[in-house]
Amino acid sequence: MSHVKRGNKRLLKRKKLLKLTKGFFGFKKNLYRYAREAASRALRFAYRDRRRKKRDFRKLWITRINAAARLHGMSYSQFIGGLKKHGIELNRKMLSEMAIHQPEAFQALAVRVKS
DSSP, X not given: OOOOOOTTXXXXXXXXXXXXXXXXXXXXXXXHHHHHHHHHHHHHHHHHHHHHHHHHHHHHHHHHHHHHHHHTTOOHHHHHHXXXXXXXXXXXXHHHHHHHHOHHHHHHHHHHHHO
């Protein structure tokens, strides 16, 4: 049976992994055994948090819209319900930005929704 040498494959694989763990704390950045565990964990969190990020931002936007709506004497659900009733289609991100950076425009929306 022929003898197979791996060549640089093992070294390249290790270098790739250690490059991935650059900036980690302690042994996790430069010892392969610990780096492998840390990288696998980090990649799992990254995968999970790419999805969680979308949820977190939506929660933030809703909180901001709720706060701005309450300044105009209504709850978040009343405000969103009014927008739908009047056929105003603005997403929550834009409403949140409007509440922060253009309060007079948000106030105009709130007045229209209240009437």
